[in-house]
Amino acid sequence: MSDRTANRIARILAMIPYTVEHEVATIDDLMERFGYAHRNDVVKDLQLVFLTGLPGYGPGELIDVDIFDDEVTIDSADYFSRPMRLTPAEALGLLAAASTFLASRQAPPALASAIDKLSAAVGADATDAVLFDIEAPEAVSDLREAIDSNRLVKIGYVGIASNERTERVVEGESVFFNLGNWYFSGFCRRAGADRLFRVDRIDEVAVLDELYEPSVADASSIVRYEPTPEDHVVTFTVGPASRWVSEYYPGDAEPLASGETRFTMRVSDPMVAARLLLRLGSDAHFEEGETVAAALDDLRYRIATRYA
Amino acid sequence: MQRVIERILNLLAFLLTVGRPVTADEIRNTVAGYEQETDEAFRRTFERDKDLLRSLGVPLTMSAIDIWEVEDGYVIPPDEYAIDDPGLTEEERSALLIAAQAVQFAGQSTGLSAIFKLGGASPVLNAPNVAADLGHDLDVLGLLFDSVSSRRVLAFDYSGTSRRATPYAIAHRLGHWYLAAPEVGDPETVKAFRVDRMTNPTLVGEPSAFSRPDGFDPADVIPSGDRETENASLAIVEFDNEVAQIAANQVPDAEVVSRTDSTTTLRIPVRAEQSFIGWVLGFDDKAVIIEPQGLRDRLIAHLSVVA
Numbered sequence: 001m002s003d004r005t006a007n008r009i010a011r012i013l014a015m016i017p018y019t020v021e022h023e024v025a026t027i028d029d030l031m032e033r034f035g036y037a038h039r040n041d042v043v044k045d046l047q048l049v050f051l052t053g054l055p056g057y058g059p060g061e062l063i064d065v066d067i068f069d070d071e072v073t074i075d076s077a078d079y080f081s082r083p084m085r086l087t088p089a090e091a092l093g094l095l096a097a098a099s100t101f102l103a104s105r106q107a108p109p110a111l112a113s114a115i116d117k118l119s120a121a122v123g124a125d126a127t128d129a130v131l132f133d134i135e136a137p138e139a140v141s142d143l144r145e146a147i148d149s150n151r152l153v154k155i156g157y158v159g160i161a162s163n164e165r166t167e168r169v170v171e172g173e174s175v176f177f178n179l180g181n182w183y184f185s186g187f188c189r190r191a192g193a194d195r196l197f198r199v200d201r202i203d204e205v206a207v208l209d210e211l212y213e214p215s216v217a218d219a220s221s222i223v224r225y226e227p228t229p230e231d232h233v234v235t236f237t238v239g240p241a242s243r244w245v246s247e248y249y250p251g252d253a254e255p256l257a258s259g260e261t262r263f264t265m266r267v268s269d270p271m272v273a274a275r276l277l278l279r280l281g282s283d284a285h286f287e288e289g290e291t292v293a294a295a296l297d298d299l300r301y302r303i304a305t306r307y308a
Numbered sequence: 309m310q311r312v313i314e315r316i317l318n319l320l321a322f323l324l325t326v327g328r329p330v331t332a333d334e335i336r337n338t339v340a341g342y343e344q345e346t347d348e349a350f351r352r353t354f355e356r357d358k359d360l361l362r363s364l365g366v367p368l369t370m371s372a373i374d375i376w377e378v379e380d381g382y383v384i385p386p387d388e389y390a391i392d393d394p395g396l397t398e399e400e401r402s403a404l405l406i407a408a409q410a411v412q413f414a415g416q417s418t419g420l421s422a423i424f425k426l427g428g429a430s431p432v433l434n435a436p437n438v439a440a441d442l443g444h445d446l447d448v449l450g451l452l453f454d455s456v457s458s459r460r461v462l463a464f465d466y467s468g469t470s471r472r473a474t475p476y477a478i479a480h481r482l483g484h485w486y487l488a489a490p491e492v493g494d495p496e497t498v499k500a501f502r503v504d505r506m507t508n509p510t511l512v513g514e515p516s517a518f519s520r521p522d523g524f525d526p527a528d529v530i531p532s533g534d535r536e537t538e539n540a541s542l543a544i545v546e547f548d549n550e551v552a553q554i555a556a557n558q559v560p561d562a563e564v565v566s567r568t569d570s571t572t573t574l575r576i577p578v579r580a581e582q583s584f585i586g587w588v589l590g591f592d593d594k595a596v597i598i599e600p601q602g603l604r605d606r607l608i609a610h611l612s613v614v615a
Binding site for chain 1: 316366392396408411421424442475477478481526593596611
């Protein structure tokens, strides 16, 4: 049976209690509230309900749906008058989404009380057992404000690959959380291109007075590495304690008989791989990759100089 | 599709009102829509209908139809079918709708079925686009949440071993989902299992199979990186001013020891030495551990490893 059938039934079983509770609902309200694309779809679903009910299936047993002008009333459906319980996935999904959004400093005030009520309704006992630890840095509220008011924002940013600080004026597009980090995306006027900034590497935020024309494209929240032919390739082996590297970074992992893992990773900047190898220390053994080896030498030399 | 929907609504209405377990035969003879000619055709249709109801969250269960317990019938207890009205205001429903649209799980939104069940909400203009991705498949997380909330034992594979555990809590921290659970047979040791390393999770046995100790707090079990200062030693690190502010941002309990025109020296709690050294190395030659000497030496050791 198709998902479409299931979705349609789910929507009908949500629409009935709402209409019963409110005594009268308008077609427009039902359409908007339950996400119907056309008025006619609402009417079709209501006409279906009219043909169902309890055994006997005579006038006394069928659900009574009355559509008069724009107004809908439903009677003789007491058994459908309470909304269906949420599935565990629905309950967790909604609670997690709401708690995350609350932590993002972008939420309307009513969300906090909504979470309390929802927690109680799905069983407070269960929600004691749920922890969402996603605190947004303070800068997020300023960045959000700049995006909402279409005002340019000036940020101080320490690049991930370069570790160098630059100041940039950005036309903000979105602020979001992904893979454990908060990100800010937008059109960077200094680079003349779209850029993604990690919020914990922004050390200054100033919302400017100047406005910009927001881009119409949908902002994506997915932080994904896209390989290109210009990538630098490096191969190294890691011991069991550092096997997480092959899960965390994109690349090819090959388990070796020794218990080690051989890992081939691609990076756009050799310094990123060099820094990783340096951090892994004696648990990683470099095998191949000239540009990364050169970057690693350079990095070692520079740091050693500071400790000399 | 229309006839399918009618039949399923009829089935649900019947089971919610009949007040006793009923056999498949009785359903076939009573509920409109089951006029299939052969037993086989009826059986197939009825199986699909049951699956669909269960996928929507309808608690369709079996129970003995008489005291002799010879035959089982189908039941939907009305109180388990329905949710207690949470009493949400219109504003609160809208807020939930915005959150549901702004937060995704591995690129998928939570879907609107939960919002519909709570009475729906009118779409909001100027809602922020995607604000967060919690990075894991909601089907699996829902199963784990089910195990936590119904207190059923969970079987799964982890690090190459089959395990059975009694989950106390599910948590999202530092970008990862965790399940806090002791393994069956060792209730004293509550472990934190990474959900992304878990395979074949399955619920086994009956609900209410265990209870969570009073006062259990998942925050005590789930790894928190370097954020906790308990048992922490202190390190003094000198940063170039270029990166000093972001270093301080990343460690909220860092204290400024001194400042010059070019450097800022911070006192920082160290909880896990290896990850602390990795973090300092992340600043390249723009950060230097001044104290303690032992930690400084361990960082220097990373520089001399023969590649």
